[in-house]
Amino acid sequence: MTEDQVKDIILEIIAEIAPDEDLSDVKPDVRLRDQLDLDSMDFLDIVMELRKQHGIEVPEADYPELASLDSCAAYLTPKFKTQAA
Amino acid sequence: MSVSQDSYDVVIIGAGMSGMAAAIRLGMYGHSVLLLERHTAPGGLNSFYRLDGYSFDVGLHALTNYVPEGVRGTPLGKIFRQLRIPRDAFDLSPQLRSCIRFPGLELGFTNEFEYFRTEVVQAFPAEKERFDRFVQFVRDYHAVNLDPDSSSAREEIAKHLKDPLLIEMLMCPLMYYGSAREEDMDFGQFVVLFQAIFLEGFARPFEGVRKIIKVLLKRVKEVGVERRMGLGVTSLVSAGGGISSIELDDGSVIQAKHVVSTIGAVETEHLVEGFPENSHDKRVGQLSFTEAIAVTKQNPRELGFEDTIVFFNDSDRFDYRRPDDLIDYRSGVICVPNNYDYADGQDLKNGILRVTSQANYDLWKALPDADYKQAKEVGFERLMETAVRMTPGVDLEALTESIEYRDMFSPTTITRYTGHYQGAVYGAPKKIKDGSTAYKNLYLCGTDQGFLGIVGAMLSGISIVNYHILKG
Numbered sequence: 001m002t003e004d005q006v007k008d009i010i011l012e013i014i015a016e017i018a019p020d021e022d023l024s025d026v027k028p029d030v031r032l033r034d035q036l037d038l039d040s041m042d043f044l045d046i047v048m049e050l051r052k053q054h055g056i057e058v059p060e061a062d063y064p065e066l067a068s069l070d071s072c073a074a075y076l077t078p079k080f081k082t083q084a085a
Numbered sequence: 086m087s088v089s090q091d092s093y094d095v096v097i098i099g100a101g102m103s104g105m106a107a108a109i110r111l112g113m114y115g116h117s118v119l120l121l122e123r124h125t126a127p128g129g130l131n132s133f134y135r136l137d138g139y140s141f142d143v144g145l146h147a148l149t150n151y152v153p154e155g156v157r158g159t160p161l162g163k164i165f166r167q168l169r170i171p172r173d174a175f176d177l178s179p180q181l182r183s184c185i186r187f188p189g190l191e192l193g194f195t196n197e198f199e200y201f202r203t204e205v206v207q208a209f210p211a212e213k214e215r216f217d218r219f220v221q222f223v224r225d226y227h228a229v230n231l232d233p234d235s236s237s238a239r240e241e242i243a244k245h246l247k248d249p250l251l252i253e254m255l256m257c258p259l260m261y262y263g264s265a266r267e268e269d270m271d272f273g274q275f276v277v278l279f280q281a282i283f284l285e286g287f288a289r290p291f292e293g294v295r296k297i298i299k300v301l302l303k304r305v306k307e308v309g310v311e312r313r314m315g316l317g318v319t320s321l322v323s324a325g326g327g328i329s330s331i332e333l334d335d336g337s338v339i340q341a342k343h344v345v346s347t348i349g350a351v352e353t354e355h356l357v358e359g360f361p362e363n364s365h366d367k368r369v370g371q372l373s374f375t376e377a378i379a380v381t382k383q384n385p386r387e388l389g390f391e392d393t394i395v396f397f398n399d400s401d402r403f404d405y406r407r408p409d410d411l412i413d414y415r416s417g418v419i420c421v422p423n424n425y426d427y428a429d430g431q432d433l434k435n436g437i438l439r440v441t442s443q444a445n446y447d448l449w450k451a452l453p454d455a456d457y458k459q460a461k462e463v464g465f466e467r468l469m470e471t472a473v474r475m476t477p478g479v480d481l482e483a484l485t486e487s488i489e490y491r492d493m494f495s496p497t498t499i500t501r502y503t504g505h506y507q508g509a510v511y512g513a514p515k516k517i518k519d520g521s522t523a524y525k526n527l528y529l530c531g532t533d534q535g536f537l538g539i540v541g542a543m544l545s546g547i548s549i550v551n552y553h554i555l556k557g
Contacts, residue, residue: 018166020157037157041167044551048114060556 001080003073009054010046010072014038017045028069050076055083088313088333092340093119095554096331098318098356099347101129101503102539103531105301107345107546109168112308114555119341120310123317123334123504127302129347130503130510130532131539133295139380139435139490142293143502144510146394146420146439149262149281150540151177151196151288159285160540167547174300178425180287180393185254186475187398192254196286209251219245224284226276231519231552234535238275239268253403258282258396260405261418261441263537265370265511267406274516277537287393289425291433297539317504321357327526328357343554347531347546348504350513350522357524370509371407373496375444377468380490381436385421388487389479390438390472393424397475408445412464414471417442436487440468446496446508461493505532520549528553 011023014036021036032038046066050056056079058066065075095111097104100122108120126132131144150161154172165172182200184193190208194201202220206213222245238259242252256270259278264270270278290296305312321344322330328344346353351366381388398416405416420439423432452460469488473481496508505512516535520528530549531542 017169020155020162020166020172039158039163041163041547041551044556045167048555052114 001077001084003077006073006077006080007069010066010069010076013046013049013053014042017042017049026069028073031067032069033067054080056080087316087335087337088119088339089311090117090119090339091337093117093311094341095119095343095345095550096121096318096339096341097345097347098353099129099531100127100312100314101347101531102131102297102301102542103534103546103549104129104345104347105298105305105546106164106168106543107347107530107550108310108312109301109304109308110547110550111554112305112310113169116554118310119339120305120312121316121318121333122312122314124502125315127314128294128298130499130505131294131297131542132502133293133298136492137490139492140293140295141378141492142295142422143494145289145294145539146418146422146441147180147287147289148175148177148297148540149278149285149287149538151179151286153179153196160281160544161285164540164543164547167551168301168304168543170300170304175297176290176292177288178291178427180289181391181424181426183287183392183394183396185258185396187250187254187257188400190250190254193392194283196288198284201283205251209248212246212248212251215246216251220284223276223279226273231548233516233518234271234273235515236272238270238272241272242275250401253398253401255279256405257398257403257416258418260403261396261416263511263541264405265372265509265516265532266514267371268404271516274535274537277541281538281540289422291425291427291431293422294539301543318356320359321353321524321527323357323524327524342526344527345546345550345554346527346529349506349509349531350517350529350533352504352506353522353527353529357527366506368513368515369506370511370513371446371507372405372511373407373444373446373499373508374441374510375412375449375464375468375493375495376439376441377465378492378494379438379440379465379469379484379488381438381484381487382489383487384423384432384436385438386424388436388484390419390421390476391424392419393421395419395476399475405443408443411445411448411460412467413443414467417468417471417475419472419476435489438469438472438484440472442468442471444496444508446500449495449497449508457495457497461495464495465491465493511537520545520553 094116499508512532
């Protein structure tokens with residue numbers, strides 16, 4: 001699993017929970033909240049979908065790691081790799 | 086045994102708007118959920134029924150919080166997202182125009198806030214700048230959270246606006262559409278309702294509330310929730326600071342890791358601690374309503390009822406409290422479900438006129454059967470007369486002539502079908518915003534949690550299970 005694949009997974013999840021958002025031009029280094037209309041309920045759902053679809057656990061203390069696509073990739077890629085191993 | 090398992094992750098008491106929304110969230114994320122409803126119809130305080138071939142809605146005059154597609158960050162959008170329901174599923178049509186009508190003065194409002202602002206500024210020119218600043222204050226106020234709130238709306242508004250009549254006119258619709266407190270409301274609740282009614286707006290599905298219920302039930306089923314109708318909870322057994330088992334009306338006993346109750350705070354407490362002989366608990370809300378529903382041959386618009394919803398009061402001072410008589414005819418709400426901008430210019434099969442006023446539960450409850458029937462007859466006639474008195478250009482004889490069917494509900498009807506004590510549709514005055522109870526695995530959502538309206542109720546179910554169960 002590469003960082004780019006992880007970013008795609010996150011975008012797929014956002015597309016599912018927020019179908020009214022335009023995801024064609026999401027900047028990876030900008031906070032998701034600053035470019036999309038996402039609130040804490042939506043972030044909870046990103047976490048819930050990661051657990052449900054991919055078996056990845058994100059403890060509440062680590063929610064800030066999901067701020068941007070880049071930070072998601074940095075934080076989640078090792079978790080995906082551990083899981084695949 | 087009437088339920089399929091003897092143990093669930095979560096048991097939800099009540100298949101109203103909040104219970105259905107809570108069930109969907111939990112089912113979506115793999116919890117085994119049992120959703121129980123004692124009544125045979127779902128919807129709780131917002132339900133529907135049929136009588137002699139006519140369809141009636143209970144509760145819902147309008148879905149508040151309506152915003153057109155593309156408006157972001159509002160409660161309605163959160164509901165669609167959190168429940169994974171497509172935006173068009175509720176088939177919402179916007180209102181035409183509503184108003185607040187006091188003697189000699191009317192403030193109209195539509196789903197465009199600027200319309201209302203202009204009406205306010207024209208009627209109260211001296212309040213223009215103060216009103217604009219107040220609206221900005223309301224817009225910036227973060228009200229939808231789970232923190233406790235018992236502030237006074239009247240005290241807070243008095244800091245911003247001067248004209249007492251304007252204050253009364255603003256309070257009237259907001260209190261009618263959600264205040265569980267007499268004469269005042271929590272300022273947070275005021276803000277939520279001001280946004281829901283004035284800054285956002287009214288809409289209605291062509292089919293009425295059953296459309297919303299159908300959509301929710303479909304999702305409930307899709308996510309694997311087990312739903313049982315006509316089956317309530319008789320008692321909750323506590324042990325070690327939590328709920329250890331649940332006894333159902335059919336005598337069976339089940340277990341659950343979590344219990345979510347939508348039936349009200351005191352009502353839930355009584356499930357655990359037993360029902361006292363006299364349930365006049367001081368914490369129970371005192372406000373209840375009666376509603377006269379007339380089915381008319383003509384569209385009510387043709388009779389002169391042109392607005393979608395009219396909040397009326399016949400003096401400059403608005404009283405919102407349990408009346409000393411069966412019904413308080415001095416103020417009320419007139420709702421015409423025909424007056425929505427339905428797609429393709431469709432109109433409902435029948436004309437419907439609904440007139441709602443405050444009513445006294447204890448007085449209705451004390452009536453012997455024959456007197457109760459008589460009181461409903463008299464109440465219906467007088468509510469129709471009131472609607473005519475408060476609507477310029479309507480002729481009582483023409484209205485009476487046009488009525489082909491009628492129904493009426495009283496505060497005791499509400500208790501009979503929803504179990505809410507004292508017919509208190511808005512529940513207890515003191516809200517428990519975080520939904521916690523004295524028992525560690527028992528949570529409240531719905532009316533006594535305190536988010537308002539149908540959208541608020543769904544948001545309540547969602548927020549409470551997110552906070553207490555899904556996040557954990």
